[in-house]
Amino acid sequence: MSLTGFRSPWWFLLLVVVAAVVAGYVLAVRARRKRTMRFSNLALLERVAPRAEGWTRHVPAALLVVSLLLLTFALAGPTAEQKVPRNRATVMLVIDVSLSMEATDVQPSRLKAAQDAARQFAKGLTPGVNLGLISFAGTATVLVAPTTEREGVVRAIDNLKLAQSTATGEGIFAALQSIESFSAVVGGAEGPPPARIVLMTDGKQTVPQDEYAPRGAFTAAGVAKQKDIPVTAISFGTSHGTVEIEGKEVPVEVDDASMKEIARLSGGDFYKAATAEELKQVYASLGEQIGYETKDVDASKPWVVLATLVLISAAGTSLLVGQRLP
Template sequence: MSFTGFSAPWWFLLLIVVAAVAVGYVLAQRARRKRTMRFSNLALLERVAPKAQGWPRHVPAVLLIVSLILLTVALAGPTAEQKVPRNRATVMLVVDVSLSMEATDVKPTRIKAAQDAATQFAQGLTPGINLGLVSFAGTATVLVAPTTQRQSVVAAIDNLKLAQSTATGEGIFAALQAVQGFSAVVGGAEGPPPARIVLMSDGKQTVPEDLYAPRGAFTAAEEAKKEQVPISTISFGTNHGTVTIDGREVPVDVDDGSLQEVARLSGGDFYQAGSAEQLKEVYQDLGEQIGYELKEADASRPWVVLGTLALIVAAGSALFLGQRLP
C-alpha cells in the first residue's frame, strides 16, 4: 500500500489551531516561571509549592499536541492504493488440445502439466470473476460458458481430449462469441463487464495456414481488439519436443512469433513457459493481474487509531504526573 493523497486536504487548516495551542502552552509556561521568580519569600515557596518534575511534566501536553496532529491528518482523508478484488469481469481460458500436447519434453506431458496449471489458475482466481473454458484443435468448443462456479471449469479441464490440427483463430473466435453472449445478458446500466482471453498454445496454427485468413489467428486478434478484449498469450513447451504420429516421430516446436503477434494485435501480453513450473508462475502472475485492481481507498483508520491512543496516553500521563488532566 503506497501513500498517495488526501480527499479533504482543507482539514489541514486545523493545524493552525494546533500550532496556536502549542504556542499558547509555551507562553503559559514562561509566564508561570516569571510569576514564580517574583515570589518574595522563596523559602516559603519551596515548602508550599510542589517540587518541579522537570521535563516529564511536559509529556501530557506534547502527547496532546501529537494526538491533535494525527486526528487532523485523519480528518483530511488520506488515501492509498490498495489491491481490490475485481467483480463482474469475464475471463475465457482458451487451451490448445492438438496432438502436439502429447509431447513429453515437459514432464509428465505437455497436456498434463497444462491441466495442472490451468486448474490452479481457475481455483485461485477471484470469486467475483466469471471464468469460461474453450478448447481447440481442428475446431473449437466452448466447454464452459462464463460462470463464477469454479468446479465446472475444473472438471472440464480434467476431461480435455486431444485431437488433430491447430485452429488457433477458431479458438479465439469461440471465446469472443462466449464473451459477447454473456455480456448481452449481464450488461445492465453499467455496460458490459470487462473481459480478457487467456490463450495457451504449444504450436503454430495449421487450420487455416494463413494467419490473416478470415478465420485465422491474426484476424481473430484484430477482432478482439475491436471488441476491447485483450488476449494474454502463453507459448508453452520447448524447441525439442516430438510426438509420434502414424509411426513416425514429428517435431513439435513452439511458435513464439505468432503468439507474440496475437498478443500485440489484441492489445494483450505475451508469456513464454518452457516448463511446468514456469507455466504455473505465468498463470499465477495472470491471476494477480486479472483478479485484482489498484484503487484509491480510504486510509484514515491508522491515523484515527494512533491519534486516539496518543490522546488516551496523554490523559493517563497527566493524571499520573500531575493529578489533573492536561
C-alpha cells in the same frame, strides 16, 4: 503501507488550531513564570509552592499536541494502495487440443501438464471472476460459458480430448463471441465487465495457413484489440517436441513468434513456458493479475487508534506529573 493521497485534505486547516494551542501553552508558561518572579518573599514561595518538575511537566501538553496532529491527519482521510479481489470480470481460457499436445517433451505430456496447470488456475481464481473454457483444434468448441462456478470448468478441463489441426484464430473468435454474449446479459448500468482471453497453445496455426486470413489468428487478435479484450498468449512446449502420426515421427516445435505477435496485436501479454512448473508459475501470475486489482482504500483507522492511545497517555502522564488533567 505507503500513502497515496487524502480524500478530505481541507481538514488540515485544523493545524491552525493546533498551532494556536501550542502558542497558548507557551504564553501561559511564560505568564506563570512572570507571576512567580513578582512574588516578593522567595523563601516563603519555596516552602509553599510545589517543587518544579523540570521538562517533565511539559510531557502531557506535548502528548496532547501530538494526539491532535494525528487526529487531524486521520480526519484528512489518508488513502493507501491495497490489492482487493475483483467482483466483476470475464476470462475465457482457450486451450489448444491439437495432436501436437501429445508430445512428451513436457512430462507426462503437454496436454496432461496443461490440464494440471489450468485446473489449478481455475480453482485458485477469485470467486467474483466469471471463467469460461474453450478448446480448439481444427475447430473451436465452447465447453463452458463464463460462470463463477468452478466445478464445471474443472470437469471440462479433465475431459479435454485431442483432435487434428490447429485453428488458433477460431479459438480467439469463439472466445470473443462468448464474451460478447455474456456481457450482453450481465452488462447493466455499469456496462460490460472487463474481459480477457488467456490463450494457451504449443504450435503454429495450420487452419488457415495464412494467419492474416479473415479467420486467422492475427486477424482475430486485431478484432480483440478493437473490442478492448486483450489476449494473454502462453507459448507452451520446447523446440524438440515430437509426436507419432500414422507411424511417422513428426516434429512439433513451438511457435513463439506467432504467439508474441498475437499478444502484441491484441494489446495483451506474452508468456513462455517450457516446463510444467513454468506453466504453473505463469498461471499463478495470471491469477494474481486477473483476480485482483489495486485500489486506493481508506487508511485512517491506524491514525485514529494511534491518536487515541497518545491522548490516553497524555491524560495518564498529566495525572501522574501534575495530579490533574491537562
